[in-house]
Amino acid sequence: MDLLVENQHFRRDWSTATEVGGKAAAQNLADVAAMGAQPTALLVGLAAPGGLPVAWAEDLATGLAQECTRVGAVVAGGDISAAPLIMVAVTALGDLGGRPPVTRAGARPGDLVAVAGLLGHSAAGLALLKAGRTEPARLLAEHRWPHPEYAAGPEAAALGATAMIDVSDGLVQDLGHVAEQSGVRIDLESAQLPRDDALRAAADALGEQDPLDWILTGGEDHALAATFPPGAALPPRWSVVGRVSTGRGIRVDSRHVEAMSGWRHFR
């Protein structure tokens, strides 16, 4: 379940209602996939001012439905209420097909750490929006409406993933939950973290040295990050980015980093 609050999680002048709906669906469906389940349904609550154009609510529903269609899920019900600003509450349901869920607590020393999906794109898109930039347009679109690799979740479960999470608050912060709940240390190699030309172009445009901050601390792409037994044969969409070892916390290139660099909800 996730809450989206206007001006906290989205801005009506930065995202269309369809994009808000698509993003709300994506972040919840990704949570279900990250436990190794097939997403099946969403329940959606919409609180909104009485003066909200009906078209906004209809477009929100369109975005929710479109993202559900990508994974074979449906919007199965919900509630509406009046409120002074828009709040969207989404609960996602899924089907584990009888398998146990993949949790955050099963990583073991020696495991590989791998990610499937984009890292840092949403954060770079947000930085571009804040700076009034419109290019690379792909990053702005990925901020407004991420498209997680849902199928990678059940795939990872079938490959024997020992722990998994979707990157909603930043790779360091979310893998920090895995490290803490599994009682292990996770070492990341920055050179192995996937980065593409669009990210480099955004860094150049904004005068950043390197997109690594976005990759390590940017959330909302909803990439899946999982740990696998050593020797697991991972399909191409999974990039090995580190190792699990004994200890605690997260290290990047052998230096300890603070998980607090992810989003702070009550900043």
Next chain:
Amino acid sequence: MDLLVENQHFRRDWSTATEVGGKAAAQNLADVAAMGAQPTALLVGLAAPGGLPVAWAEDLATGLAQECTRVGAVVAGGDISAAPLIMVAVTALGDLGGRPPVTRAGARPGDLVAVAGLLGHSAAGLALLKAGRTEPARLLAEHRWPHPEYAAGPEAAALGATAMIDVSDGLVQDLGHVAEQSGVRIDLESAQLPRDDALRAAADALGEQDPLDWILTGGEDHALAATFPPGAALPPRWSVVGRVSTGRGIRVDSRHVEAMSGWRHFR
């Protein structure tokens, strides 16, 4: 799923946080029971201002947990977010034990209409609160924290209920949904509707002629209203209050009434 928005569904000066939590749980658990299922879990989203006392959130959780305990359910997860005012989003899950759900669409001409639980108590309690009255105290408490008869839901399913709903928006309005979705008319006999001394005392105190308005249009007690095949042997907690026949709409004492007299969310 239900949304509760501050000043729309509750007031912090009228209800404690524990009561808000208890009521939020009750209305969602009752929805699940009204399909014939055993409620099992709640997912709860809390959006709140940064200045909200932590004790308020803790008390909310206490109320949610206490009402869950009444029916053997648990709070299994959720989300928090900052927002300018409090909003609570609750999704309830349940277990049908392999039986098909009881919906609103199965009522057939000739069926009995019966209710289990209180009618009009929450509405009378709200009227007393608005008038600054403190007696009968029981009605104020029932407005702040209803205690639905959850077990009546699976019981009705086992007794062959053809349709069921929990009375959240008023008996006439909610049975109106059953009549519409079943393609039938429902006739209620006002003399058969349960009313007790507390309701009569509230009507006297507020100068109302009769508590019937509260009973017919008051929501939030979350009584269960169901239709049963004629001849069903109903346990004592079920009161037969009417009959299903051919036609459409709701009649009370042979007069058609408008379902619009229930709550209007965007009034």
